Amino acid sequence: MTPQAPRGRRRFPLPSVRPPRLAGRPSSPRVRPPSFSGRLHDARTATAVGRWLGAAFAVCFVTGLISHYLQHPPPWAADALPARPVWGYRLTQGLHIGTGLAAIVLLLVKLWTVYPRLFAWPPVRGVRHALERLSVALLVASAVLEVFTGLLNIVEWYPWPFGFIQTHFALAWVAIGSILLHLAVKATEIRAHWGRRSAGTLELPAADGPDRRALLLGTGAAIGVITLTTVGQAFTPLKRLDLLAPRHPDLGPMGLPVNRTAAAAGITAEALDDWRLEVIGPTPYRLTLDQLRRLPQTSVRLPIACVEGWSVQARWRGVRIGDLLARAGAPxxxxxxxxxxxxxxxxRVMEMGRDYAEDPLTLLALELGGEVLSADHGYPARIIAPNRPGVLQTKWVTRLEVL
Structure with a gap:
């Protein structure tokens, strides 16, 4: 028989006794997916930011193609590249860099709005979901690499072993392709959240509206600040606000920026003393600098625009390329x-098509701003042509060859 407690006394349950934990065997914690209680990690906010980001990437892609094919034209297009408008490359490359900087801000905000979905549990819920997540991973990786390698390029820092131009060009196609794939996969959800009224009313409480507007206004303000403090390197009326851009349009030898100096190019004083211009054609000839200066001179006002985004309008004076080629008997x-x-x-070796070679504004320039070219600007002679990337405005020209 079980003994009973005396009357009047309360019975208390005995405390449970756990066996002592053995040394060297830590308890295994229970793994749980992270929970996100923050607001605005929703489809409506992601779609609103995504509209801006998509527009920025579209502008970057189109202007990037223009820049790439002007810089590296395929053989069949070499004679089809236009020399007009003279400010064409200045505009498209300025847009390319400006929208690229804006895309960095938009990409960070976009990733902030969607990052909780990266931790959704279970990670894969079927074949379609696996393909969707794979497309998102490709989109995020290519977009991040594209904008940040572009950012390092404008400051001319290349901490990687691969060639920037080829990689940046290939990544552009991967990024735009993954964006189109993402739009196709998420078309239904994007359509539902495109307007002010979203289909997911349970997911998007009305109280989130002011916070969403504040986030979008803050994003727009950040883009505005970055644009105003960098666009002056290309849009010179705003050059006084050029605080964050790697180049200022007025800083450099002869009041013009320089990417590659004479010292960096290995140009020596001895080589400049013995300089001759050699023109190869049906009637080849050679000219000294004094002989070149005695030829008819032409003054033009043209911008020089670099792939890093800076550009400056300047006055150049020299001999028309067309006149030099005609003297060599060029057809x-x-x-x-x-x-x-x-x-x-x-x-070091550059080719130009007939539209550039015959254009009356294309010069073998000897002067900049009324002064003899400095060594860093290509003394004794350099190419200046309309609607042309700066890397193709060859400096220290020593040979012209009719093709």
Whole structure:
């Protein structure tokens, strides 16, 4: 028989006794997916930011294609590239860099709005869901690499072993393709959340509206600040606000920025003392600098625009390329190969199609702003042509060859 407690006494349950934990065997914590209680991690906010981001990437892609094919034209297009408008490359490359900087802000905000979905549990809920997540991973990776390698390029810092131009160009196609794939996969959800009224009313309480507007206004303000403090490197009326751009349009030898100096190109005083211009064609000839200066001179006002985004309008004076080619007996419609005095470099040898070679604004320039070219600006002679990337405005020209 079980003994009973005496009357009048309360019975208390005995405390449970756990066995002592053995040394060397830590308890395994229970793994739980993270929970996100923050607001605005929703489809409506992501769609609103995504509209801006998609527009920025579209502008970057189109202007990037223009820049790439002007810089590296395929053989079949070399004679089809236009020399007009003279400010065309200045505009498209300025837009490319400006929207690229804006895209960095938008991409960070976009990732903030959607990152809780990266921790959704279970990670894969079927074949379609696996493909969707794979497309998102490809989109995020290519977009992040594209904008941040572009950012490092404008400051001319290349901490990677691969070639920037080829990789940036290939990544652009991957990024735009993954964006289109993402739009196709998420079309129904994007359509539902495109307007002010969202289909997911339970997911989007009305109280979130002011916070969402504040987030979008803050994003727009950040883009505005970045644009105003960088666009002055290309849009010179705002050059006084050019605080964050890597170049200022007035800073450099002769009041013009320089990317590659004479010292960096290996241009020596001895090589400049013995300089001659060699023109190869049906009637080849050579000219000294004094002989070149005695030829008819032309003054033009043209911008020089660099792939890093800066550009400056300047007055140049020199001999028309068309006149030099005609003296060499070049037939009408001939192209031109230009060789620089520098010992090595990706653009030591440059070719231009007939539209550039025959354009009356294309010069072998000897002066900049009424003064003889400095060594860093290509003394004794350099190319200046309309609607042309700066890397193709060859400096220290020593040879012209009719094609």
């Amino acid at each position: 009408r419609g001939a192209g031109l190969r230009v060789t620089s005095l520098e010992a090595a470099g990706a653009y």
